[in-house]
Amino acid sequence: MLLTDFPAQMSTTSAHLSTTLTVTDFVRFINLASEVHHNAGIALRLSPHRPTVLPFLTNALAPKFPEHLIKDLWTLTFPIFPSARFDVKAAIRKSGLQFKLPEHFLRPPVNQCIVCPPSPNLHVHTRLNGYLYDTDRVHSVQTVILDCPGRDVNILHVHCHYYITDRLAHLFRVIQMLAHVSHFNLTNWYNEIYVKDIDDVPHFDEVYTPAMSEAVCLDALELRDLLAHEDRRRNQLLLPATGTDDLRFDEAIASHLERLDVEGTSFRDHYCSSCVRVKSGGLDPDTGEPLFYAVVTDGLTIGHWRCSATPDQLEEIAIESGLPRPEGPCTKPLNNINNRFCSLHHSLLGSRCHVQPCKKNTMPDSKTCDETAHIQAWAKFTNRVKSNFSLTAILNRPGSNLPSDPTVHLDAETGEFNDLEGLRQADEANRAHKSARDGGESKAKGKLVVSRCRTHNDQLVVGCCGIVLARKTFYHSESVSAVKCFLEDTFPQGMPEVVFYDNACRLTEHIYHGDGDSIRFQGTVIPVDPFHHCSHAESNEFCKMFTDPKLFPDIQEDGRWVFNASAAELTNIWYGGFARMCRNMHSLRYNFFLEQMVHLRNVWLTKKLNKRKGMMFMGNGYI
Numbered sequence: 001m002l003l004t005d006f007p008a009q010m011s012t013t014s015a016h017l018s019t020t021l022t023v024t025d026f027v028r029f030i031n032l033a034s035e036v037h038h039n040a041g042i043a044l045r046l047s048p049h050r051p052t053v054l055p056f057l058t059n060a061l062a063p064k065f066p067e068h069l070i071k072d073l074w075t076l077t078f079p080i081f082p083s084a085r086f087d088v089k090a091a092i093r094k095s096g097l098q099f100k101l102p103e104h105f106l107r108p109p110v111n112q113c114i115v116c117p118p119s120p121n122l123h124v125h126t127r128l129n130g131y132l133y134d135t136d137r138v139h140s141v142q143t144v145i146l147d148c149p150g151r152d153v154n155i156l157h158v159h160c161h162y163y164i165t166d167r168l169a170h171l172f173r174v175i176q177m178l179a180h181v182s183h184f185n186l187t188n189w190y191n192e193i194y195v196k197d198i199d200d201v202p203h204f205d206e207v208y209t210p211a212m213s214e215a216v217c218l219d220a221l222e223l224r225d226l227l228a229h230e231d232r233r234r235n236q237l238l239l240p241a242t243g244t245d246d247l248r249f250d251e252a253i254a255s256h257l258e259r260l261d262v263e264g265t266s267f268r269d270h271y272c273s274s275c276v277r278v279k280s281g282g283l284d285p286d287t288g289e290p291l292f293y294a295v296v297t298d299g300l301t302i303g304h305w306r307c308s309a310t311p312d313q314l315e316e317i318a319i320e321s322g323l324p325r326p327e328g329p330c331t332k333p334l335n336n337i338n339n340r341f342c343s344l345h346h347s348l349l350g351s352r353c354h355v356q357p358c359k360k361n362t363m364p365d366s367k368t369c370d371e372t373a374h375i376q377a378w379a380k381f382t383n384r385v386k387s388n389f390s391l392t393a394i395l396n397r398p399g400s401n402l403p404s405d406p407t408v409h410l411d412a413e414t415g416e417f418n419d420l421e422g423l424r425q426a427d428e429a430n431r432a433h434k435s436a437r438d439g440g441e442s443k444a445k446g447k448l449v450v451s452r453c454r455t456h457n458d459q460l461v462v463g464c465c466g467i468v469l470a471r472k473t474f475y476h477s478e479s480v481s482a483v484k485c486f487l488e489d490t491f492p493q494g495m496p497e498v499v500f501y502d503n504a505c506r507l508t509e510h511i512y513h514g515d516g517d518s519i520r521f522q523g524t525v526i527p528v529d530p531f532h533h534c535s536h537a538e539s540n541e542f543c544k545m546f547t548d549p550k551l552f553p554d555i556q557e558d559g560r561w562v563f564n565a566s567a568a569e570l571t572n573i574w575y576g577g578f579a580r581m582c583r584n585m586h587s588l589r590y591n592f593f594l595e596q597m598v599h600l601r602n603v604w605l606t607k608k609l610n611k612r613k614g615m616m617f618m619g620n621g622y623i
Contacts, residue, residue, distance in 0.1 A: 009076065013072060020064075021073065025061070025064055025065060029057070029061060029070075030080075030084050032057060032060060033053075033057060034081045034084040036053055036057070047078070048078040048079075058070055093139075100241065104140070105144060106132075106144065108122070108144070113148040120148060120149055121149075122146035122149075123146065123230075123238075124146060124236060124237065125145045127142055127143070127240070129141070129241050149230075149231045149234065149236075158220040162212075173600055174604075176597065177600040187212050191211050195210055196211075223245075225596050226252050239251075239252060253588055265468075267467055268469050268490065270618075271618070271620070272619070273617050273618070274464055274465035274609065275465050276293045276294075276617075277291065292498060293497050294464050294497065294500065295496045295498070295499055296565055296566075296568040297499060298502060298568035298572060299458065299478040299483075300457055300572045302457065302458050304454065304590040306329065306454060307332055308341060309341055309345045309349060312357050328475060330342060332344060334586070340354070355450055356448070357449075358371065358374060377448045377450055455475050457477075458473050458575070459471065459472050459486055460572070462567045464500075464567050465609055466564075466609075467606070468598045468601065468602055471595070472486050472489075480509075481510060483501070483503075483507055484510060484514075495523070496524065497523065497525065498525055500549075500563070500565040500568075501526060504528040505543035508526045528547050529569075530566075575598075578593075
């Protein structure tokens with residue numbers, strides 16, 4: 001019987017019932033009556049006109065419609081009793097776990113903190129799947145552990161048998177931020193000091209040991225970071241109950257990074273007397289005095305593995321699919337850092353020759369096609385790897401030829417650089433060559449490409465005080481068009497009055513002579529920072545006319561530069577120290593880790609800035 005037919009039949013059979021029966025009474029009646037019919041129908045010889053169980057149904061259901069009408073409802077619905085009966089518990093038992101729905105949820109009896117005076121809502125900390133033993137059977141359960149966002153979490157439950165204190169997790173992160181220590185080294189340091197050869201370390205008579213694993217260390221730090229970010233937003237952290245932690249955290253990490261892209265970091269609108277000067281320019285909204293704000297942007301060759309689909313391959317796929325030519329490389333994440341392509345392009349290009357450019361498929365049990373040059377190129381590549389080339393490449397990653405420990409140049413109290421000139425002599429050979437930085441090809445045309453692809457660089461926007469305002473990974477090149485878009489995204493409410501950039505001449509030319517709109521940059525000057533200006537060609541007339549820092553008197557005072565325009569370069573020394581640590585991180589972990597390092601450094605540096613002489617003001621907000 002269709003649902004539309006039932007009201008019509010009820011109106012014909014019992015008009016009074018059709019005007020008094022509620023949906024709730026109907027559902028409850030069908031559930032109970034069909035169960036009674038299943039259990040006692042044959043024994044009591046129940047029929048549409050033999051409703052001997054009506055007194056029981058009336059008493060059990062206490063319907064809101066007139067009780068004498070229950071007989072009409074019995075007669076009307078009797079034919080559907082056999083098909084209406086449904087064992088809900090059996091259905092959940094059979095299919096629930098496929099859809100993450102156990103039979104029972106074990107949850108605390110309160111939803112609000114009973115300790116904190118404001119009684120904030122508790123949020124989900126952990127979900128643990130398990131089994132409940134009962135007299136009838138074994139039941140699937142999920143334990144929901146809540147915690148209070150209004151209280152510091154002193155102990156974090158990381159894995160089933162392992163916990164970590166908040167202060168140790170914070171210590172680990174600060175060590176990483178200041179000294180570029182990997183999770184591997186943190187784990188081994190802790191075990192060497194507190195576990196190995198220590199007589200009084202307690203041992204359970206179980207398969208698990210007291211030694212900290214790298215997975216516990218990594219998961220603990222990520223869990224603490226996620227909780228801290230959600231607490232700052234006054235939100236709940238929700239994690240799935242199934243899967244390993246490297247997968248359970250993915251959705252929360254991706255969500256956090258997406259919100260950073262939209263909202264910006266908590267330091268994006270930082271300002272202080274080191275990066276804002278009272279001069280000609282804008283007006284201070286409080287005092288009416290003239291002021292202007294200066295930042296520096298710069299790129300550093302550091303990155304993660306990405307999809308290796310070449311521009312020619314992407315264009316070929318677009319043409320075959322009837323889609324427009326793609327702008328830039330594929331930015332879809334790899335499922336595994338050892339994969340050559342993302343999941344989409346693996347299905348389309350996975351069988352192609354690994355030596356590019358080439359449209360042929362690989363030979364059986366080979367990575368190349370039958371082209372002799374490609375076979376030789378692949379053999380040369382694999383021989384270099386086997387002869388320890390990979391170790392050489394790792395050791396020569398960006399930052400390796402910079403000072404090994406830039407903190408030796410910092411003032412312990414204020415965080416200022418003591419030997420600025422010495423740092424300025426740091427080798428910059430790791431920077432991409434000019435054509436790649438301007439958006440061209442990073443390799444000569446016609447050259448065979450064998451290795452997998454990595455992102456090109458990370459771009460930073462840094463206040464002249466050293467606070468990192470924003471960072472972004474550039475996939476193909478440090479092109480001026482990408483830098484322009486990055487600046488527009490970083491400062492949605494208005495551009496700073498001064499933006500230092502070592503490639504300012506090309507950026508300025510693109511802004512005012514390119515296809516895009518230049519209105520956002522009206523009132524902004526873009527000089528080359530003084531350190532890099534000396535390397536610009538004397539024959540570059542555009543640079544001499546528009547981006548020479550000496551053209552702007554407001555950034556000079558008594559023969560000295562007002563702003564520390566080398567702030568981004570100095571920050572790059574610190575940021576580049578993570579190149580080797582991040583080399584084999586998945587893109588999600590790479591961005592999350594570096595965002596966390598930047599955040600911690602900003603917090604640390606803010607405290608140092610407050611101790612500097614002449615620091616008259618500091619704050620967050622649009623100026």
